[in-house]
Amino acid sequence: MKWFRVTSRQPAATAPGTPPAAGDTAAVPAARSAGPQPSAPPELDYNGRKHRRAMDDATLWDMARRIPMALAQSARLAWSVDRRMTVTILLCQLLSGLGTAVMLTAVSKALPHLATSDARTGLRQAWPALTVAVAAMATGAGMWILADWATRRLNPKIASAADLTLVDLHMRAELSAYDTEGFTDRSQAAEIGALRAVDLADDAKTLTNGFVQLVSAATVLTSLHPLLLGVLVLSVVPRGLGGVIAARIDYRVHDRTLSARNVRGMMRWWLTTSELADELRANTMRPYLHSWYRAMCDRVEGRELEGARPYLLVTLLAASLAGLFTLGMWASLAALALSGAMSTAIAGTAIVASQTAGRALNSIVRYGAVMFHHGLYLSDYYTFVDEVRSMTTSRGTTQAEAPRRISLREAEFTYPGKDAPALRPVTLTLNRGEVVALVGENGAGKSTLIRMLTGLTVPTGGTVLWDDTDLATTDAESVWRHVGLVPQKNGHWPLRARENITLGQPREHGDERVWDAAERVGMTERLHGLPDRLDTLLARSVWGGHELSGGQWQRLACARAMYREPAVLVLDEPTSEMDARGEHLIFRELREMAPDRITVVVTHRLDNVRMADRVIVLDRGRIREEGTFDALVATEGSLLGELYALAQDR
Numbered sequence: 180m181k182w183f184r185v186t187s188r189q190p191a192a193t194a195p196g197t198p199p200a201a202g203d204t205a206a207v208p209a210a211r212s213a214g215p216q217p218s219a220p221p222e223l224d225y226n227g228r229k230h231r232r233a234m235d236d237a238t239l240w241d242m243a244r245r246i247p248m249a250l251a252q253s254a255r256l257a258w259s260v261d262r263r264m265t266v267t268i269l270l271c272q273l274l275s276g277l278g279t280a281v282m283l284t285a286v287s288k289a290l291p292h293l294a295t296s297d298a299r300t301g302l303r304q305a306w307p308a309l310t311v312a313v314a315a316m317a318t319g320a321g322m323w324i325l326a327d328w329a330t331r332r333l334n335p336k337i338a339s340a341a342d343l344t345l346v347d348l349h350m351r352a353e354l355s356a357y358d359t360e361g362f363t364d365r366s367q368a369a370e371i372g373a374l375r376a377v378d379l380a381d382d383a384k385t386l387t388n389g390f391v392q393l394v395s396a397a398t399v400l401t402s403l404h405p406l407l408l409g410v411l412v413l414s415v416v417p418r419g420l421g422g423v424i425a426a427r428i429d430y431r432v433h434d435r436t437l438s439a440r441n442v443r444g445m446m447r448w449w450l451t452t453s454e455l456a457d458e459l460r461a462n463t464m465r466p467y468l469h470s471w472y473r474a475m476c477d478r479v480e481g482r483e484l485e486g487a488r489p490y491l492l493v494t495l496l497a498a499s500l501a502g503l504f505t506l507g508m509w510a511s512l513a514a515l516a517l518s519g520a521m522s523t524a525i526a527g528t529a530i531v532a533s534q535t536a537g538r539a540l541n542s543i544v545r546y547g548a549v550m551f552h553h554g555l556y557l558s559d560y561y562t563f564v565d566e567v568r569s570m571t572t573s574r575g576t577t578q579a580e581a582p583r584r585i586s587l588r589e590a591e592f593t594y595p596g597k598d599a600p601a602l603r604p605v606t607l608t609l610n611r612g613e614v615v616a617l618v619g620e621n622g623a624g625k626s627t628l629i630r631m632l633t634g635l636t637v638p639t640g641g642t643v644l645w646d647d648t649d650l651a652t653t654d655a656e657s658v659w660r661h662v663g664l665v666p667q668k669n670g671h672w673p674l675r676a677r678e679n680i681t682l683g684q685p686r687e688h689g690d691e692r693v694w695d696a697a698e699r700v701g702m703t704e705r706l707h708g709l710p711d712r713l714d715t716l717l718a719r720s721v722w723g724g725h726e727l728s729g730g731q732w733q734r735l736a737c738a739r740a741m742y743r744e745p746a747v748l749v750l751d752e753p754t755s756e757m758d759a760r761g762e763h764l765i766f767r768e769l770r771e772m773a774p775d776r777i778t779v780v781v782t783h784r785l786d787n788v789r790m791a792d793r794v795i796v797l798d799r800g801r802i803r804e805e806g807t808f809d810a811l812v813a814t815e816g817s818l819l820g821e822l823y824a825l826a827q828d829r
């Protein structure tokens with residue numbers, strides 16, 4: 180590092196590596212303007228993507244098995260949100276298939292007449308069949324439009340239902356669900372399933388329509404002449420195979436760029452959000468981040484370009500093969516007609532039918548691949564829904580009353596997947612009217628203890644009682660109705676100022692209590708200064724929203740907890756971002772409110788601990804000390820005394 184020696188007159192550069200000078204000169208590091216080139220971004224994988232190589236790995240049998248399952252799952256979702264539209268789509272599909280069958284049969288009836296030498300007579304004899312063919316085609320088109328309308332009505336409902344189920348389950352799950360291994364990955368995969376649900380009805384409809392059309396064409400042809408089924412198979416198989424290979428290449432390119440695109444997408448938020456804009460600029464992070472982002476763009480671009488060539492080759496090959504087979508089919512039909520084994524009219528119908536079947540097959544291949552992928556994610560979605568449903572908070576039906584006493588009896592807690600407990604057996608009683616301060620170094624177990632006291636988690640050993648009610652068998656919602664919690668990380672809810680205070684409470688007439696809560700945390704003036712006062716939207720990221728400072732947000736979180744007038748008021752580092760005036764106000768309010776409730780405060784600012792009736796000092800998951808602040812600080816060798824002395828040593 181380079182050092183400049185700064186004197187009172189003029190800065191003078193010294194050789195690199197020269198140590199800072201002592202005495203009346205101070206040494207400051209030089210700003211670094213150049214340095215080694217940043218390393219390229221690593222190959223990151225996006226955890227939530229489980230099915231990266233699914234298309235590559237899947238056999239045709241896998242696909243054949245998975246696609247009907249996906250269709251059945253789509254039908255189940257559709258049925259659950261709108262039965263009328265689901266039935267409409269199914270009926271339309273059947274009628275459109277029937278239309279195709281009628282059209283092909285009518286064409287086979289009309290063709291012999293049209294093949295006669297006298298065109299006028301031929302047309303006269305063929306017109307009833309031709310009219311039926313046109314009517315059948317029109318009916319098929321009408322059914323398609325009707326199905327499309329029904330799908331458009333169904334799509335948003337399916338998407339909302341899938342999304343709502345997922346969001347609601349997350350909000351109702353036991354906290355321990357978040358700590359189970361791979362929860363986030365499974366949650367992300369399920370979210371992709373819910374996102375894909377938007378297109379589900381559309382894609383399922385197109386695929387089933389392809390099947391219906393293909394079956395109609397095959398049925399009509401077989402009924403006309405058994406040999407025609409073989410001819411049809413010959414004409415569609417190469418197209419089908421070509422389509423599958425092209426789809427695989429497409430998906431391979433998609434897979435190879437997927438993690439880079441996802442990581443780039445995540446990084447995009449970091450680079451453009453105002454929340455990190457200060458840090459990014461003041462710490463001159465832009466050049467590195469720009470080159471990082473550029474490298475990701477290049478990676479995606481390069482891989483997409485690499486995929487273009489094989490895709491072109493395969494599609495060309497598939498199209499050539501399909502052309503050759505079509506030629507072969509025509510030649511076979513001509514040979515059959517010339518040998519008298521088949522009438523010219525039937526051969527003509529076979530050509531029309533093969534066109535219909537070809538189009539149907541294109542849909543089947545294309546949308547079969549899409550539904551195959553939908554199916555994988557839908558399975559994740561359903562598996563996750565079942566998993567979280569079994570983990571929703573349902574502990575018992577006993578209704579909790581506002582406690583006069585909270586007792587922990589040998590209560591301990593070990594996080595899922597961890598060997599050592601975060602909290603070792605704790606026996607403790609908290610009484611109404613008391614303010615208890617929880618103190619301890621980082622990781623001592625304070626937040627874990629708070630979660631157990633408030634019924635957010637159930638102890639993995641021992642019991643937590645509210646009076647005589649065991650929280651492990653009590654309806655959790657009824658417990659939380661008596662709790663007001665200011666957690667370490669509180670939400671900056673993108674809602675109006677009013678809701679940021681009343682959130683979680685039933686709506687009341689009038690704002691009297693809202694202003695009262697604002698006054699308790701010193702926010703009255705600030706809220707009056709907002710353009711629409713309590714109606715102002717508090718979220719800069721939302722159009723028309725307003726932002727508060729970190730300390731002001733924390734004051735609102737305290738106001739929210741106070742507004743609840745809870746029987747159990749718990750605050751985890753409630754004033755870490757507040758100025759001295761705000762902090763003083765909050766602790767004064769807590770004291771005033773204390774007689775009617777059990778109050779628990781976690782704080783690292785030990786001067787605040789003086790106001791507590793009792794201090795509990797946690798150390799590595801154990802209660803190490805308990806008593807009044809003055810007594811503990813005065814005790815020789817106490818941890819609180821040591822921490823307090825460190826806090827004063829500046």
Ligand SMILES: Nc1ncnc2c1ncn2[C@@H]1O[C@H](COP(=O)(O)OP(=O)(O)OP(=O)(O)O)[C@@H](O)[C@H]1O
Binds near residue numbers: 597623624625627628
């Ligand atoms: N969700 C979790 N999963 C696994 N371990 C956890 C989890 N949350 C906390 N822990 C661990 O449990 C121990 C206690 O954590 P806790 O958050 O209760 O400490 P704390 O005293 O509140 O710390 P701080 O003062 O830093 O907030 C720590 O070792 C921590 O790493």
